[in-house]
Amino acid sequence: MKAIIFGLGNFGRSLAVKLTNLRHEVIGVDSQIDTVEDLKDHLTIAICMDSTDERAVSTLPLRDVDIAIVAIGENEGASILTTALLRKLKTKHIIGRAISPLHQTVLESMGVTEIIHPEEDSAERLAMKLNLHKMIDSFDLPGEYSIVEITVPDHFVGKSIAEIQPRQHYQVNIITIIRKAPKVNMIGTKHEVSEVVGVPEAHMVFQEKDILVVFGSNADIQKLAEE
Secondary structure (H helix, E strand, O other), rough: OEEEOOOOOOHHHHHHHHHHOOOOOEEEEEEOOHHHHHOOOOOOEEOOOOOOOOOHOOOOOHHHEEEEEEEEOOHHHHHHHOOOOOOOOOOOEEEOOOOOOHHHHHHHHHHOOOOEOOOOOOOHHHHHHHHHOOEEEEOOOOOOOEEEEEEOOOOOOOOEEHOOHHHHHHOOOEEEEEEEEEEEOOOOOOEEEEEEEEOOOOOOOOOOEEEEEEEEEHHHHOOOOOO
């Protein structure tokens, strides 16, 4: 995976280093030269740049990266402007960092659907989510078992739980399903929110964009996620 991270404060720095250690290509961008110098030997590339400068940002290989993460903290204005530039330059996958409810509303109105809150999401946890294809979130248990959120496999869509038989065929239990539902925020912009469907019944049919909350051994979950 190729990632670019804007803002190398505590959260952005930890995320960038963790992803690099997981053997991903990471470009780190920060406006402070001292920060960039500290990290230049730990990332694929570290660049000192004002991420609100359109001319400067347009020189970055945004079309070649799989994901762009705006991890700028404290300065909401810089975060919003950076995100706006990424949208304008047609960056395909953007993760935004919200540091207040209003900040989140602005990001949502800009079409950013994946928003993180560093006080809730550790950099290491986010790195592991990005590292395993299709894994959304995880809750580690003692031993070799986990409760994990994964994107529904393509060949599940349109079929029921009874047809798929995940316990028999994959040795995992589906605890619940999270689905997207339309919602209008405080400024009248439509966006999607996640809703839990409750305890899934055998007749429930999988839909596109479903997120499955599954329990099983780490090896079995990884096989399902990679499939």
